[in-house]
Amino acid sequence: MxxxxxxxxxxxxxxxxxxxxxxxxxxxxxNSSGSGQAPLxxxxxxxxxxxxxLADLDPALISNPADVDLLRNLFSGLYRFDAKLREVPDLAVGQPVLSADGLIYTFHLRQDARFSNGDPITASDFVYSWHRAAAKQGDYAGLFGVIAGYSDFVSGKVAQMSGLRTLDDYTLEVTLVKRAAYFQTETGLWPFWLVDKKVIASAGDAVWFNKAETLVGSGPFRLTARTxxxxxxxxxxxxxxxxxxxxxxxxxxxxxxxxxxxxxxxxxxxxxxxxxxxxxxxxxxxxxxxxxxxxxDQLALVPAGTTFWIGFNLRSGPFASVDGGRAGRRAFS
The missing domain is CATH 3.40.190.10 (Periplasmic binding protein-like II)
Structure with a gap:
Protein backbone atom coordinates (compact mmCIF):
# COMPACT_ATOMS: atom_id res chain seq x y z
CA MET A 1 0.00 0.00 0.00
CA ASN A 31 4.67 -0.06 10.65
CA SER A 32 8.43 -0.08 10.59
CA SER A 33 11.12 -1.90 12.47
CA GLY A 34 14.47 -0.91 13.85
CA SER A 35 14.42 2.84 14.40
CA GLY A 36 10.63 2.93 14.40
CA GLN A 37 10.63 5.45 11.55
CA ALA A 38 10.06 4.70 7.89
CA PRO A 39 12.80 5.67 5.42
CA LEU A 40 12.09 8.76 3.39
CA LEU A 54 -6.74 30.89 -7.04
CA ALA A 55 -9.03 33.87 -7.52
CA ASP A 56 -6.66 36.38 -5.89
CA LEU A 57 -3.05 36.23 -4.77
CA ASP A 58 -2.99 39.69 -3.18
CA PRO A 59 -3.71 39.46 0.58
CA ALA A 60 -5.61 42.74 0.38
CA LEU A 61 -8.15 41.19 -2.01
CA ILE A 62 -8.41 37.54 -0.96
CA SER A 63 -11.89 36.34 -0.01
CA ASN A 64 -12.08 32.67 -1.04
CA PRO A 65 -11.47 30.33 1.95
CA ALA A 66 -9.57 27.87 -0.25
CA ASP A 67 -7.25 30.67 -1.38
CA VAL A 68 -6.64 31.61 2.26
CA ASP A 69 -5.74 28.00 3.13
CA LEU A 70 -3.09 27.90 0.41
CA LEU A 71 -1.68 31.43 0.59
CA ARG A 72 -1.27 31.44 4.36
CA ASN A 73 1.83 29.40 3.63
CA LEU A 74 3.31 32.24 1.56
CA PHE A 75 2.32 35.14 3.82
CA SER A 76 2.22 35.83 7.54
CA GLY A 77 1.22 38.46 10.08
CA LEU A 78 1.46 39.24 13.77
CA TYR A 79 -0.33 36.04 14.75
CA ARG A 80 -1.39 32.77 13.16
CA PHE A 81 -3.76 29.94 14.03
CA ASP A 82 -2.40 26.52 14.97
CA ALA A 83 -3.90 23.13 14.11
CA LYS A 84 -6.52 23.56 16.85
CA LEU A 85 -7.43 27.10 15.70
CA ARG A 86 -5.69 28.68 18.67
CA GLU A 87 -4.05 32.02 17.94
CA VAL A 88 -0.30 31.96 18.54
CA PRO A 89 2.47 34.53 17.90
CA ASP A 90 3.98 34.61 14.43
CA LEU A 91 5.84 37.84 13.67
CA ALA A 92 4.81 39.21 17.07
CA VAL A 93 6.77 38.41 20.22
CA GLY A 94 4.28 37.19 22.81
CA GLN A 95 1.10 39.06 23.60
CA PRO A 96 0.57 42.80 23.00
CA VAL A 97 0.76 45.34 25.80
CA LEU A 98 -2.72 46.79 26.30
CA SER A 99 -3.39 50.25 27.73
CA ALA A 100 -5.59 50.64 30.82
CA ASP A 101 -8.51 51.92 28.76
CA GLY A 102 -8.22 49.00 26.31
CA LEU A 103 -7.70 51.25 23.29
CA ILE A 104 -3.96 51.10 22.63
CA TYR A 105 -2.21 47.88 21.59
CA THR A 106 1.59 47.78 21.54
CA PHE A 107 3.06 44.87 19.58
CA HIS A 108 6.71 43.89 19.85
CA LEU A 109 8.12 42.17 16.77
CA ARG A 110 10.68 39.49 16.04
CA GLN A 111 14.00 40.97 14.98
CA ASP A 112 15.14 37.98 12.92
CA ALA A 113 12.27 37.85 10.42
CA ARG A 114 12.73 38.45 6.71
CA PHE A 115 10.65 38.24 3.56
CA SER A 116 11.24 35.27 1.25
CA ASN A 117 13.62 37.40 -0.86
CA GLY A 118 15.75 38.30 2.16
CA ASP A 119 14.40 41.81 2.82
CA PRO A 120 14.25 42.49 6.59
CA ILE A 121 10.84 42.92 8.23
CA THR A 122 10.25 45.94 10.48
CA ALA A 123 7.26 47.69 12.03
CA SER A 124 7.03 50.03 9.04
CA ASP A 125 6.08 47.03 6.88
CA PHE A 126 2.95 46.59 8.99
CA VAL A 127 2.06 50.26 8.66
CA TYR A 128 2.47 50.03 4.87
CA SER A 129 0.70 46.69 4.42
CA TRP A 130 -2.30 47.59 6.59
CA HIS A 131 -2.76 50.97 4.93
CA ARG A 132 -2.51 49.35 1.51
CA ALA A 133 -5.09 46.68 2.38
CA ALA A 134 -7.47 49.27 3.83
CA ALA A 135 -7.12 51.46 0.74
CA LYS A 136 -7.78 48.54 -1.63
CA GLN A 137 -11.21 48.10 -0.03
CA GLY A 138 -11.36 44.37 -0.61
CA ASP A 139 -14.17 42.28 0.83
CA TYR A 140 -12.57 42.25 4.28
CA ALA A 141 -11.08 45.75 4.43
CA GLY A 142 -13.72 46.61 7.03
CA LEU A 143 -11.70 44.64 9.58
CA PHE A 144 -9.48 47.72 9.84
CA GLY A 145 -12.52 49.85 10.71
CA VAL A 146 -11.90 49.76 14.44
CA ILE A 147 -8.50 51.48 14.02
CA ALA A 148 -8.59 55.22 14.74
CA GLY A 149 -8.64 57.26 11.56
CA TYR A 150 -9.87 54.47 9.27
CA SER A 151 -12.98 56.28 8.04
CA ASP A 152 -11.11 59.48 7.23
CA PHE A 153 -8.36 57.51 5.51
CA VAL A 154 -10.57 55.48 3.18
CA SER A 155 -12.64 58.57 2.34
CA GLY A 156 -9.48 60.39 1.28
CA LYS A 157 -9.59 63.06 3.98
CA VAL A 158 -6.22 62.05 5.45
CA ALA A 159 -3.13 60.28 4.10
CA GLN A 160 -2.72 57.91 7.03
CA MET A 161 -4.74 56.37 9.84
CA SER A 162 -4.03 58.23 13.07
CA GLY A 163 -4.21 55.01 15.05
CA LEU A 164 -1.35 53.25 13.31
CA ARG A 165 2.30 54.13 13.92
CA THR A 166 5.74 52.72 14.70
CA LEU A 167 7.53 53.45 17.98
CA ASP A 168 10.80 51.99 16.66
CA ASP A 169 11.87 49.42 14.05
CA TYR A 170 10.39 46.55 16.03
CA THR A 171 7.49 48.11 17.91
CA LEU A 172 4.05 48.74 16.43
CA GLU A 173 1.38 50.80 18.19
CA VAL A 174 -2.29 50.57 17.24
CA THR A 175 -4.99 52.83 18.69
CA LEU A 176 -8.65 51.83 18.39
CA VAL A 177 -11.74 54.02 18.35
CA LYS A 178 -13.45 51.74 20.86
CA ARG A 179 -12.66 48.73 23.00
CA ALA A 180 -12.64 45.62 20.81
CA ALA A 181 -11.60 42.40 22.50
CA TYR A 182 -11.69 40.67 19.11
CA PHE A 183 -9.07 42.93 17.52
CA GLN A 184 -6.05 40.80 18.38
CA THR A 185 -7.73 37.76 16.84
CA GLU A 186 -8.41 39.73 13.67
CA THR A 187 -4.70 40.51 13.29
CA GLY A 188 -4.19 36.84 12.48
CA LEU A 189 -6.44 37.08 9.41
CA TRP A 190 -5.27 37.56 5.82
CA PRO A 191 -5.92 41.31 5.32
CA PHE A 192 -3.31 41.85 8.05
CA TRP A 193 -0.62 39.79 6.28
CA LEU A 194 2.58 41.54 5.25
CA VAL A 195 3.62 42.46 1.72
CA ASP A 196 7.01 43.82 0.64
CA LYS A 197 6.86 47.53 -0.21
CA LYS A 198 10.11 47.44 -2.19
CA VAL A 199 8.95 44.60 -4.42
CA ILE A 200 5.55 46.18 -5.07
CA ALA A 201 7.12 49.54 -5.91
CA SER A 202 9.49 47.87 -8.37
CA ALA A 203 7.17 45.30 -9.96
CA GLY A 204 3.95 47.36 -9.94
CA ASP A 205 1.07 47.41 -7.49
CA ALA A 206 -1.38 45.78 -9.90
CA VAL A 207 0.87 42.96 -11.15
CA TRP A 208 3.50 42.09 -8.52
CA PHE A 209 1.65 38.91 -7.52
CA ASN A 210 1.47 37.54 -11.08
CA LYS A 211 5.07 36.32 -11.24
CA ALA A 212 6.78 33.79 -9.00
CA GLU A 213 9.87 35.95 -8.56
CA THR A 214 7.87 38.95 -7.32
CA LEU A 215 5.20 37.13 -5.29
CA VAL A 216 7.14 37.81 -2.12
CA GLY A 217 5.76 37.08 1.33
CA SER A 218 7.03 36.16 4.78
CA GLY A 219 5.60 32.65 5.08
CA PRO A 220 7.45 29.31 5.13
CA PHE A 221 6.97 28.63 1.40
CA ARG A 222 7.45 30.57 -1.84
CA LEU A 223 5.93 30.17 -5.29
CA THR A 224 8.41 28.80 -7.83
CA ALA A 225 6.19 28.27 -10.87
CA ARG A 226 2.61 28.79 -11.94
CA THR A 227 0.56 28.07 -15.04
CA ASP A 297 -8.36 5.25 8.48
CA GLN A 298 -7.32 7.30 5.46
CA LEU A 299 -9.81 10.01 6.43
CA ALA A 300 -8.87 12.88 8.73
CA LEU A 301 -11.18 15.61 9.99
CA VAL A 302 -9.45 18.92 10.72
CA PRO A 303 -11.20 21.92 12.35
CA ALA A 304 -11.97 24.91 10.16
CA GLY A 305 -13.66 28.17 11.08
CA THR A 306 -16.86 29.18 9.35
CA THR A 307 -19.77 31.56 9.92
CA PHE A 308 -23.44 31.21 9.02
CA TRP A 309 -26.09 33.92 9.15
CA ILE A 310 -29.86 34.12 8.96
CA GLY A 311 -31.74 36.92 7.24
CA PHE A 312 -35.34 37.96 7.91
CA ASN A 313 -37.86 38.96 5.24
CA LEU A 314 -38.83 42.41 6.51
CA ARG A 315 -41.06 43.26 3.54
CA SER A 316 -43.75 40.64 4.02
CA GLY A 317 -44.67 37.79 6.33
CA PRO A 318 -44.46 37.50 10.13
CA PHE A 319 -41.35 39.69 10.48
CA ALA A 320 -42.59 42.63 8.41
CA SER A 321 -44.13 44.47 11.36
CA VAL A 322 -42.08 46.18 14.05
CA ASP A 323 -43.33 43.79 16.73
CA GLY A 324 -42.80 40.73 14.55
CA GLY A 325 -39.26 41.77 13.66
CA ARG A 326 -38.42 42.43 17.30
CA ALA A 327 -39.84 39.06 18.35
CA GLY A 328 -37.82 37.28 15.68
CA ARG A 329 -34.57 38.95 16.68
CA ARG A 330 -35.13 38.07 20.33
CA ALA A 331 -35.93 34.47 19.48
CA PHE A 332 -32.61 34.00 17.68
CA SER A 333 -30.39 36.16 19.91
Missing amino acids: RRLRRYLPASAGIAIGLIALLLVVFMPSP AADQTLSFPIAQD PGQSMDFAPVAGWYGGKTGSLTRVHVEVMADTAAQVAQYESGVFSLIGFGRQPLAPAAATRYTSDPKLK
Missing part, protein backbone atom coordinates in the same frame (compact mmCIF):
# COMPACT_ATOMS: atom_id res chain seq x y z
CA ARG A 2 1.25 3.49 -0.83
CA ARG A 3 2.09 5.42 2.34
CA LEU A 4 1.97 9.18 2.76
CA ARG A 5 4.58 9.08 5.54
CA ARG A 6 7.16 8.38 2.87
CA TYR A 7 6.33 11.76 1.40
CA LEU A 8 5.61 13.66 4.58
CA PRO A 9 7.54 12.67 7.72
CA ALA A 10 6.01 13.42 11.10
CA SER A 11 8.87 15.80 11.85
CA ALA A 12 7.69 18.16 9.12
CA GLY A 13 5.52 20.21 11.44
CA ILE A 14 5.32 23.25 9.17
CA ALA A 15 4.60 21.10 6.16
CA ILE A 16 1.72 19.47 7.99
CA GLY A 17 0.45 22.96 8.68
CA LEU A 18 0.18 23.42 4.94
CA ILE A 19 -2.68 20.93 4.89
CA ALA A 20 -5.31 23.01 6.68
CA LEU A 21 -8.25 20.91 5.57
CA LEU A 22 -11.81 20.33 6.57
CA LEU A 23 -11.53 16.81 5.19
CA VAL A 24 -8.25 15.21 4.17
CA VAL A 25 -7.66 11.83 2.62
CA PHE A 26 -4.27 10.40 3.51
CA MET A 27 -2.44 7.11 3.73
CA PRO A 28 -1.73 5.68 7.19
CA SER A 29 1.78 5.72 8.58
CA PRO A 30 3.68 2.48 8.06
CA ALA A 41 11.33 8.54 -0.30
CA ALA A 42 13.93 9.98 -2.65
CA ASP A 43 11.40 12.44 -4.05
CA GLN A 44 10.12 14.61 -1.19
CA THR A 45 7.23 16.15 -3.14
CA LEU A 46 3.76 16.67 -1.71
CA SER A 47 1.14 16.78 -4.46
CA PHE A 48 -2.58 17.46 -4.32
CA PRO A 49 -5.38 18.96 -6.44
CA ILE A 50 -7.64 21.95 -5.92
CA ALA A 51 -11.05 22.28 -7.55
CA GLN A 52 -10.50 25.79 -8.93
CA ASP A 53 -7.58 28.11 -9.48
CA PRO A 228 -2.78 29.86 -14.45
CA GLY A 229 -5.70 27.48 -14.52
CA GLN A 230 -3.42 24.42 -14.49
CA SER A 231 -0.80 24.12 -11.77
CA MET A 232 1.45 25.72 -9.14
CA ASP A 233 4.71 24.71 -7.52
CA PHE A 234 6.09 25.81 -4.16
CA ALA A 235 9.37 25.36 -2.31
CA PRO A 236 10.41 25.93 1.31
CA VAL A 237 11.97 29.31 2.09
CA ALA A 238 15.61 28.83 3.04
CA GLY A 239 16.37 30.22 6.48
CA TRP A 240 12.74 30.96 7.28
CA TYR A 241 12.46 32.70 10.66
CA GLY A 242 9.97 30.12 11.96
CA GLY A 243 12.44 27.24 11.70
CA LYS A 244 12.77 24.21 9.46
CA THR A 245 9.91 23.09 7.24
CA GLY A 246 10.77 19.41 7.45
CA SER A 247 12.02 17.24 4.60
CA LEU A 248 9.75 18.52 1.85
CA THR A 249 11.56 19.94 -1.16
CA ARG A 250 8.53 20.71 -3.33
CA VAL A 251 4.77 21.10 -3.18
CA HIS A 252 2.90 20.56 -6.45
CA VAL A 253 -0.71 21.68 -6.81
CA GLU A 254 -2.90 20.89 -9.81
CA VAL A 255 -6.20 22.53 -10.72
CA MET A 256 -8.74 19.75 -11.29
CA ALA A 257 -12.47 20.44 -11.08
CA ASP A 258 -13.57 16.80 -11.46
CA THR A 259 -13.63 15.37 -7.93
CA ALA A 260 -14.08 11.82 -9.23
CA ALA A 261 -10.89 12.23 -11.25
CA GLN A 262 -9.16 13.52 -8.13
CA VAL A 263 -10.04 10.34 -6.27
CA ALA A 264 -8.89 8.16 -9.17
CA GLN A 265 -5.51 9.89 -9.33
CA TYR A 266 -5.13 9.74 -5.56
CA GLU A 267 -5.78 6.00 -5.59
CA SER A 268 -3.32 5.50 -8.45
CA GLY A 269 -0.59 7.31 -6.53
CA VAL A 270 -0.47 10.57 -8.50
CA PHE A 271 -1.64 12.69 -5.55
CA SER A 272 -0.42 12.47 -1.97
CA LEU A 273 -3.76 13.68 -0.64
CA ILE A 274 -7.09 15.14 -1.72
CA GLY A 275 -9.63 17.36 -0.02
CA PHE A 276 -7.55 20.51 0.27
CA GLY A 277 -9.24 23.86 0.84
CA ARG A 278 -12.37 22.50 2.53
CA GLN A 279 -13.29 20.70 -0.66
CA PRO A 280 -15.63 17.74 -0.01
CA LEU A 281 -15.07 14.33 -1.50
CA ALA A 282 -17.20 13.15 -4.39
CA PRO A 283 -20.36 11.59 -2.82
CA ALA A 284 -19.58 8.07 -4.00
CA ALA A 285 -16.04 8.24 -2.68
CA ALA A 286 -17.18 9.72 0.63
CA THR A 287 -19.59 6.83 1.14
CA ARG A 288 -16.95 4.26 0.23
CA TYR A 289 -14.23 5.70 2.46
CA THR A 290 -16.48 6.21 5.48
CA SER A 291 -18.09 2.76 5.31
CA ASP A 292 -15.11 0.54 4.44
CA PRO A 293 -13.00 -0.23 7.58
CA LYS A 294 -9.91 -0.70 5.39
CA LEU A 295 -10.30 2.76 3.89
CA LYS A 296 -11.73 4.70 6.80
